[in-house]
Amino acid sequence: MKTRISLTVNGTKVESEVEPRTHLADFLREHLRLTATHLGCEHGVCGACTVLIDGKPARSCLALTVTLDGAEIRTLEGLQGDPLMETLKSAFHEKHGLQCGFCTPGMLVSAWDLLSRCPDVNEREVRVAMSGNLCRCTGYQGIVRSILAAAETQSSEKSA
Amino acid sequence: MKPAPFTYHRPDTVDEAVRLLSDTSISVRPLAGGQSLVPMLNLRLAPVDRIIDITRLADLRRTRDDGASIRYGALTTHAAFEDGEVPDAANGLMAYVAARIAFRAVRTRGTIGGALALADPAADWLTTVVALEGILHLVGSNGRRALAAEEFVIGPYLTALQEGEILEAIEIRKRPASERWGHYKVTTKVGEYAESMAIAILDRNRGTARIVLGAADGAPITFAETAVRVLQMDSPDRLRATIEQELIAAEREFLPAKLSMHTTVILRAIQDAASK
Numbered sequence: 001m002k003t004r005i006s007l008t009v010n011g012t013k014v015e016s017e018v019e020p021r022t023h024l025a026d027f028l029r030e031h032l033r034l035t036a037t038h039l040g041c042e043h044g045v046c047g048a049c050t051v052l053i054d055g056k057p058a059r060s061c062l063a064l065t066v067t068l069d070g071a072e073i074r075t076l077e078g079l080q081g082d083p084l085m086e087t088l089k090s091a092f093h094e095k096h097g098l099q100c101g102f103c104t105p106g107m108l109v110s111a112w113d114l115l116s117r118c119p120d121v122n123e124r125e126v127r128v129a130m131s132g133n134l135c136r137c138t139g140y141q142g143i144v145r146s147i148l149a150a151a152e153t154q155s156s157e158k159s160a
Numbered sequence: 161m162k163p164a165p166f167t168y169h170r171p172d173t174v175d176e177a178v179r180l181l182s183d184t185s186i187s188v189r190p191l192a193g194g195q196s197l198v199p200m201l202n203l204r205l206a207p208v209d210r211i212i213d214i215t216r217l218a219d220l221r222r223t224r225d226d227g228a229s230i231r232y233g234a235l236t237t238h239a240a241f242e243d244g245e246v247p248d249a250a251n252g253l254m255a256y257v258a259a260r261i262a263f264r265a266v267r268t269r270g271t272i273g274g275a276l277a278l279a280d281p282a283a284d285w286l287t288t289v290v291a292l293e294g295i296l297h298l299v300g301s302n303g304r305r306a307l308a309a310e311e312f313v314i315g316p317y318l319t320a321l322q323e324g325e326i327l328e329a330i331e332i333r334k335r336p337a338s339e340r341w342g343h344y345k346v347t348t349k350v351g352e353y354a355e356s357m358a359i360a361i362l363d364r365n366r367g368t369a370r371i372v373l374g375a376a377d378g379a380p381i382t383f384a385e386t387a388v389r390v391l392q393m394d395s396p397d398r399l400r401a402t403i404e405q406e407l408i409a410a411e412r413e414f415l416p417a418k419l420s421m422h423t424t425v426i427l428r429a430i431q432d433a434a435s436k
Contacts, residue, residue, distance in 0.1 A: 003168060020168035020211065023198070042161060043199040047265065056239065056268040062198040063269070066168050067191065067213050113264065131350035132263025 005069040010078030024060035025049040036076035047133035050106040057113040076105045088150045097146030099137035163201035170213040182324030192274035229333045234273025249332040253341040273327045282353035287374025291359040300325030313379040338365040342433025358429035
């Protein structure tokens, strides 16, 4: 039995009928064709599917879409053009923050949340905060370097 | 994997939720933050016919300062404790514990009530609420009742919750400012469930101490004799011997390595509290 829900995705109101068992990641990818959100483990371990639900990071594979009636969802697509996200993307490009790229959308959303809340992070804090995002290429050195570089760019742009 | 089909209900009132949850002819589960239940659904490890979404129950969202204690709505997220959105009844212990549960993207949705109702032995809130001698408020078809946290937890994934009963609120007595808490947790990786965790609460002014071990293959264990010895300022070596005796007396059949780990973790929690 499908349930009618209404939610906002990247600023656009979406009305849809969903099966209760459809999680948000599948809804985004298959119903809305927003494929930046990747699905890795599908049980909340890898962090590839991280999106923002009502402004806060969440595993979209662990959120049943039907429960999100009225919620505001932001995916990586919805963060395009956001100054901090652009800084992060440039830093990931320059500091070798990705190899195969599969984990990157989740890494970027988690890093965006981290630098939004705590702009002055050190390496240890980055590593702890990013521990919920797995990179199977094991490219953590580059990822951590990229986030630290983005933090630095962000703070120098603020003080400029 | 994807969950098997189930039906979905989103009640507006506690009475309606209790009524829906009381139907024992099918497999029914309440859904709060979903950070444990949904992985189980995705892996098809938890057979469920009907999901009752309790996240819209306003009574379960509300946190109230009752003067002597704080009553936390069961739907309060770990992140709400971490960010100070709700007051901390325990001199910062609750925020400290909350900030170390899993990962930020889990803490924003996972709830204290859901964690307690699941009663994973290694989960942080279980040990914390037992250490703080919390009172759990339950509501079911026979009305409301209150239980001490220690009576609520029976064993691994086993609580005093009856069919159709849900956890409504967690009441924590405000701790005096003279109290000091210590915490120590061993995990194989940041954000994983604990291999061992302990909380020590000392108040030398009032002459009280409470020491609780979690991730102990069952309900958290309280170390009454060790607490007495801590107040008598026993040396670490003598404390270690007392802790070991109490661990063995708990009859959990710990392997030697685990026995050693738990002993060290308890001792470090005590030292953490004593150093503050």
